[in-house]
Amino acid sequence: MHELSIVEALIEQVETEVDRAGARGPVARLKLSIGRLSGVNADAVRFAFQLLAPSTRLAGAALEIDEPKAVCVCAACGARTEIEELVLSCPACQAGKITIDGGREMLLETIDVDEFDR
Amino acid sequence: MKIVAAQKILKANDQLAEENRRRFSAAGVFGVNIVGSPGCGKTTLLEALIGRFGDALAPAVIEGDIAGSIDAERIDALGVPVVQINTDGACHLDAQMVNAAAGSLELGQLGLLLIENVGNLVCPAGFDLGEHRRIVLLSVPEGDDKIAKYPAIFRGSHALAITKIDLLPHFDFSVDRVVADMRRLAPAARVFQLSAKTGGGVAEIGDWLQAEAAAR
Numbered sequence: 391m392h393e394l395s396i397v398e399a400l401i402e403q404v405e406t407e408v409d410r411a412g413a414r415g416p417v418a419r420l421k422l423s424i425g426r427l428s429g430v431n432a433d434a435v436r437f438a439f440q441l442l443a444p445s446t447r448l449a450g451a452a453l454e455i456d457e458p459k460a461v462c463v464c465a466a467c468g469a470r471t472e473i474e475e476l477v478l479s480c481p482a483c484q485a486g487k488i489t490i491d492g493g494r495e496m497l498l499e500t501i502d503v504d505e506f507d508r
Numbered sequence: 509m510k511i512v513a514a515q516k517i518l519k520a521n522d523q524l525a526e527e528n529r530r531r532f533s534a535a536g537v538f539g540v541n542i543v544g545s546p547g548c549g550k551t552t553l554l555e556a557l558i559g560r561f562g563d564a565l566a567p568a569v570i571e572g573d574i575a576g577s578i579d580a581e582r583i584d585a586l587g588v589p590v591v592q593i594n595t596d597g598a599c600h601l602d603a604q605m606v607n608a609a610a611g612s613l614e615l616g617q618l619g620l621l622l623i624e625n626v627g628n629l630v631c632p633a634g635f636d637l638g639e640h641r642r643i644v645l646l647s648v649p650e651g652d653d654k655i656a657k658y659p660a661i662f663r664g665s666h667a668l669a670i671t672k673i674d675l676l677p678h679f680d681f682s683v684d685r686v687v688a689d690m691r692r693l694a695p696a697a698r699v700f701q702l703s704a705k706t707g708g709g710v711a712e713i714g715d716w717l718q719a720e721a722a723a724r
């Protein structure tokens with residue numbers, strides 16, 4: 391379950407960014423991008439976030455995760471196929487000479503912080 | 509307020525890994541991250557490399573385990589500097605743990621730093637430790653379908669060592685399939701075939717490590 395340690399690091403990273411921006415309110419929403427080939431499972435991230443966020447500034451924040459697909463480009467038939475998991479051959483023609491583009495990213499995109507008056 | 513962060517998750521780990529790599533390079537140490545399932549033969553490979561290349565490579569070892577110091581004791585018995593990291597349940601090493609462990613080694617006197625990761629084919633894939641090369645081990649009894657089933661860790665490795673090759677007669681394991689799958693995921697990776705029983709493959713992997721270290 392390395393999603394737990396990833397979410398732990400993510401929460402620290404968000405707190406650092408919020409402090410740096412000088413924002414004072416609680417975090418309302420997080421947007422992440424977790425590629426299908428990143429080796430990290432978005433549902434496990436959601437679950438870990440539910441476990442870890444409540445004791446932090448991120449308590450109650452909405453978590454939005456975009457899960458971009460990768461593209462398999464075939465050198466034999468030229469097909470560009472969107473894939474959700476890693477393939478070892480072209481889904482169109484089964485040839486082995488392929489390159490895989492994208493899908494590995496794991497990004498913290500945006501953080502929305504509530505404004506509130508003291 | 510909206511903060512546009514647009515940064516990698518695990519940025520902190522990646523930054524510390526870069527710092528580790530710079531520190532190793534500056535000290536003339538070549539760092540190698542050794543990954544693979546529990547029991548695939550990681551410590552056995554370290555012992556064989558130390559036995560054969562110990563004088564030439566001036567190695568030290570960082571042992572990552574969830575608990576205990578069994579592997580570190582095996583390395584210690586060979587008279588090589590070793591640091592044990594206990595991850596306390598975590599299923600992988602991270603750059604912070606390696607940073608702390610490296611602090612207790614005399615890097616200036618070393619040529620090679622071998623880091624044995626926690627036995628796991630999944631989680632170590634996401635954590636750069638600051639190594640220069642990653643070697644993934646796959647043992648014959650695990651089966652020849654593992655690259656297809658756990659692609660991430662193979663895709664990011666610089667070499668594959670198929671271990672326990674002496675057991676081939678007892679398993680339906682196609683070396684050709686494994687080599688072909690690895691070629692597709694990591695075309696530039698070297699593939700080695702190792703047996704601790706015969707000692708086969710140890711010279712090749714040691715020569716490769718020496719050449720890679722010298723090319724830096």
Ligand SMILES: Nc1nc2c(ncn2[C@@H]2O[C@H](COP(=O)(O)OP(=O)(O)OP(=O)(O)O)[C@@H](O)[C@H]2O)c(=O)[nH]1
Pocket residue numbers: 544545546547548549550551552553579626627671672673674675702703704705
């Ligand atoms: N037949 C055979 N057995 C081997 C070989 N290499 C390792 N073994 C055996 O496999 C078992 C596990 O080896 P280790 O080197 O401890 O494996 P490991 O990957 O370090 O294990 P963990 O650190 O627990 O993940 C031991 O009983 C070894 O003797 C080999 O080439 N051939």
Ligand SMILES: [Mg+2]
Pocket residue numbers: 550551552579624
């Ligand atoms: Mg071991």
Ligand SMILES: [Zn+2]
Pocket residue numbers: 464465466467468469480481482483484485
């Ligand atoms: Zn094709």
